[in-house]
Amino acid sequence: MHGLRSATLALGLALVAAACSTSGRDDTSSLPSTSSTTPTTTEAAVQAPGNLPTGPSALADRFHPDLPEPLVDPSEIRSGGPPPDGIPPIDDPTFVPVAEADAWLADPEPVILLELEGEARAYPIQILIWHEIVNDTVAGVPVAVTYCPLCNSGITFDRRVRGVETTFGTSGMLYNANLVMYDRATESLWNQLDGRAVVGVLTGERLDRLPSVVVSWEELRRTRPTAAVLSRDTGFRRDYGRNPYTGLDDPDGTPFLFSGRLDGRAKAMQRVVAVDDGDRAVAWTLEAISGSGPTVTVGEIGDEPIVVFWQPGQASALETDDVSGGRDVGDVGVFTTTVDGRVLDFEVRDGAFVDTETGSTWNVLGEAVGGPLAGTRLEPVTFVRTFWFSWAAFRPDTLLVDAPTS
Structure with a gap:
């Protein structure tokens, strides 16, 4: 069974690579679908x-002797198949209103919600699964919205x-099966999961994380009706809505294109919610925080009490051939529990998140939507x-x- 799954995933990856190299932009079918901005260098x-x-390009030669000491063994950075920008980032994103996007987004589909200075934008996974990076500017902040399938x-x-x-x-490369990005200023190589430059002249630099969250389309539509939604009009022809990695999300499966050591404390493909404050890291398995209805899980990172909200309604994008057709993996929010100097305790009451101190009700985005604290927001904790x-x-x-x- 696992052999069939691996063959299916390999075929899916080949289809992604083929789509990226032969099914180009909307205005031509004869050119490769490379990035619309600076092409990668061969120098x-x-x-x-x-x-x-200024120095050697790690993208062109990650073993170059004049590069700084890398943070990882360059030989463990392996090709994923496509060439640099063969999976083309979106460099000139366009956006549509929620009402327009509702015609092609299903309620359980996952989208990345990013809010800066009151400006909300949504990036559907059905688009990111084909592009992996969106270079955008939100509220004057230059951002890279990334997704590693x-x-x-x-x-x-x-x-x-x-x-x-x-x-x-x-970059077309992977480290521990994770997306390896490159910056177009120096062509250093960066891990997506921790945002570090690991090979290149910028080795040791770390990108600042921004507080985005993956939520279901239904939740976003309900809570952010004025958000701008990344349009399918990307300049590329892709089968948006289809998952090219069918069967990848299998809790009993094995990782694809991963050759590292497996940690046997949980199944390799179990979903986790992970928090890292730089000194300590905590992860909860999906099974630990989910239920038949909304759940509240308490914890701490360092000495800071935190709470994990979970509610059903979000589909796995990576299980079936339809991004909206996977099993329910739910929406998650992670927050500190201190409001105006007071630590709140939370529970689920009548299907809603409620703090026991004031009886206020909260949504999965950490916003009080009813009761004495209505309008208050919990401080979000960055998680993956x-x-x-x-x-x-x-x-x-x-x-x-x-x-x-049991």
């Missing part, structure tokens, strides 16, 4: 802008490095939803919280 040296260092990790970064704005492309094998490979010292065995 060893890159002239970087601003105060960024093999790890199921959706993460948003500030695109500025040492104060210099750049854009990011797909991904597969256990991937998170454990990057943070093997993680404290794992799993559901009790």
Whole structure:
């Protein structure tokens, strides 16, 4: 069975690569679907802008002797199949209103919600699954909205490095089966999961994470009706809505294109919600935080009490051939529990998240929608939803919280 699954995934990856190399932009079918901005260099040296260092391109040669000491073994960065920007990032995104996007987004579909300075934007996974990176600007902030299908990790970064704005492309390579990005200023290589430059002249730099969250389309439509939604009019021909990685999300399966050590504390492909404050990391399996209805899970990171809200309604994008057709994996929010100096306790009451101190009701985005605290927002905690094998490979010292065995 696993052999058939691996063959199916390999075929899916081949189809992605084929789509990226032969089914190009809407205005031509004869050109490769490479990025619409600066093409990748074939030269060893890159002239970087601003105060960024100039030196060899790690994208062209990650083993170049003049590069700084890498943070990972370059030989463990492996090809995923497509060439650089063969999976084309979206560099000139356009957006449509929620009402227009509702015609092609199903209620349980996952979307990445990003809010900055009151400006809300939604990036459907059905689009990101084919492009992996959207270079955008939201409320004046240059951002890279990223999604790695093999790890199921959706993460948003500030695109500025040492104060210099750049854009990011797909290198065509993987590290621990995770998307390896490259910046177009120096062509250094970056891990998506932790936002670090691991090979190149910027080795050791880390991108600032921005507080985005993956929610169901239904939840976004209900709570952010004025959000701008990434349009399917991307400039590329893709079968948006179809999952080219059918069968990838299998809790009993094995990771695809991963050759690292597996952490046996949980199944490799179990979904986890992971929090990392830089010193400590905690991860909860989906089974530990989910239920037949909304759930509240308490924890702490460092000495800070936090709460995990979970509610049903979001489909796995990576299980069936339809992005909206997978099993229910739910929406998640993670927050600190202190409001105006008071620590709140939460429970589920009549299907709603409620704090026991005031009786106010809250939504999965951490907003009080009823009661004395209506209009208050909990402080979000940055977290990642991904597969256990991937998170454990990057943070093997993680404290794992799993559901009790019967």
